[in-house]
Amino acid sequence: MSDLAGEAAGRDAADELAPLRAAFDLDDGAAYLDGNSLGALPRAVAPRLAEVVRHEWGRLRIRSWGESGWWTAPERVGDRIGRLVGAAPGQVVVGDSTSVNLFKALVAAVRLGGPERDEILVDAATFPTDGYIAASAARLTGRRVRAVEPGAVAREAGPRTAAVLVNHVDYRTGRLHDLPGITAAAHAAGARVVWDLCHSAGALPVGLDEHGVDLAAGCTYKYLNGGPGSPAFLYVRQELQHRFDSPLPGWNSHADPFGMESGYRPAEGATRGRVGTPDILSLLALDAALGVWDGVDLAALRAKSLALTDFFLRCVAAYVPGDRVTSVTPAAHAERGSQVSLRCPGAGEVMAELVRRDVVGDVRPPDVLRFGFAPLYCRFADAERAARELGEVVRSSRA
Numbered sequence: 451m452s453d454l455a456g457e458a459a460g461r462d463a464a465d466e467l468a469p470l471r472a473a474f475d476l477d478d479g480a481a482y483l484d485g486n487s488l489g490a491l492p493r494a495v496a497p498r499l500a501e502v503v504r505h506e507w508g509r510l511r512i513r514s515w516g517e518s519g520w521w522t523a524p525e526r527v528g529d530r531i532g533r534l535v536g537a538a539p540g541q542v543v544v545g546d547s548t549s550v551n552l553f554k555a556l557v558a559a560v561r562l563g564g565p566e567r568d569e570i571l572v573d574a575a576t577f578p579t580d581g582y583i584a585a586s587a588a589r590l591t592g593r594r595v596r597a598v599e600p601g602a603v604a605r606e607a608g609p610r611t612a613a614v615l616v617n618h619v620d621y622r623t624g625r626l627h628d629l630p631g632i633t634a635a636a637h638a639a640g641a642r643v644v645w646d647l648c649h650s651a652g653a654l655p656v657g658l659d660e661h662g663v664d665l666a667a668g669c670t671y672k673y674l675n676g677g678p679g680s681p682a683f684l685y686v687r688q689e690l691q692h693r694f695d696s697p698l699p700g701w702n703s704h705a706d707p708f709g710m711e712s713g714y715r716p717a718e719g720a721t722r723g724r725v726g727t728p729d730i731l732s733l734l735a736l737d738a739a740l741g742v743w744d745g746v747d748l749a750a751l752r753a754k755s756l757a758l759t760d761f762f763l764r765c766v767a768a769y770v771p772g773d774r775v776t777s778v779t780p781a782a783h784a785e786r787g788s789q790v791s792l793r794c795p796g797a798g799e800v801m802a803e804l805v806r807r808d809v810v811g812d813v814r815p816p817d818v819l820r821f822g823f824a825p826l827y828c829r830f831a832d833a834e835r836a837a838r839e840l841g842e843v844v845r846s847s848r849a
């Protein structure tokens with residue numbers, strides 16, 4: 451056994467979060483490093499979904515909206531996510547996709563400001579959907595979009611800025627942006643800030659309430675393990691809820707949905723962020739998946755995440771010829787999410803070979819290998835193996 455493999459074994463043995471891996475349906479023979487795209491399956495999900503289908507839907511049928519708590523599930527599950535992103539109860543609602551929630555949040559953010567605020571600042575390297583949504587939100591509200599580096603928000607935001615849309619962790623590089631600083635800078639300019647938490651929720655502490663974030667959205671199928679296409683979440687800070695003017699006011703966000711009124715009267719609280727009927731099966735799968743977080747300390751989660759990515763970077767330096775890969779993930783802990791991205795010529799072929807060897811990451815254009823480290827189930831041994839196999843693959847592809 452190499453020194454690094456021995457070190458990995460020792461660190462896994464000492465890892466206080468290691469027992470949580472047993473709560474997931476994972477093959478011991480594979481290194482699953484793609485939880486930043488699709489989280490692994492928690493074992494509790496399948497039996498719970500079977501019960502929901504057989505009993506709640508099959509036997510109780512329509513009664514389940516009340517008796518099984520279906521009607522209030524978006525807020526109940528929202529509060530469970532709230533704990534993981536630093537939001538006190540009553541501010542998170544679950545439903546729709548991230549894209550749809552970003553649209554609601556961004557339009558509502560613009561509507562909170564005056565007409566003189568005629569621009570929306572968007573993270574220049576944003577995940578595409580955010581950029582598309584921002585462009586549409588701008589057209590609908592008569593604003594224009596300006597792309598800025600997140601680090602330049604303090605310089606760029608001004609009296610014309612209505613809203614700033616930023617990714618907490620960049621999907622391609624794994625760079626963690628300064629949420630407290632950027633939020634404060636937007637506020638200093640009188641603007642609202644909307645955070646995309648897709649790559650930070652369940653990966654690291656977020657502190658939405660603590661840092662005074664206005665609005666946020668994120669997906670639940672990555673580090674929250676809700677399953678493919680599981681519903682997203684929307685955070686609306688409590689003080690803003692009574693002024694949250696949704697661009698998608700469906701009957702589920704009406705103050706009296708079963709009054710069937712022709713005029714729209716918004717519900718109070720996070721419920722105002724709903725639109726139509728919740729996707730109950732996916733929502734309850736997510737609810738069951740969230741059980742793995744009970745009792746998890748987010749400081750311990752962050753410590754393990756950084757230890758895993760540090761260790762992986764050391765293993766890459768030891769095993770992979772330096773002229774073949776370059777890390778685009780910041781070395782500084784304060785700037786790193788829970789993934790490591792390596793630029794590598796021929797990244798597509800390299801990752802295909804890694805996947806054949808049961809080391810599963812993914813690739814983003816133009817040539818970035820992504821390795822996501824979900825701290826609840828990734829092992830130091832996975833990090834060592836992934837780097838070792840990567841070294842072998844790039845050596846053999848050069849030969």
Ligand SMILES: Cc1ncc(COP(=O)(O)O)c(C=O)c1O
Nearest residue numbers: 547548549577579621646648669
């Ligand atoms: C940063 C970010 N935002 C948004 C999305 C996607 O949103 P949706 O859940 O609507 O597909 C993703 C991933 O697909 C993402 O990485």
Ligand SMILES: Nc1c(O)cccc1C(=O)C[C@H](N)C(=O)O
Nearest residue numbers: 486487488577621622648679814
């Ligand atoms: N949502 C996805 C999907 O439906 C299929 C494949 C991947 C995804 C992803 O989530 C990709 C991810 N947002 C990314 O960081 O690139």
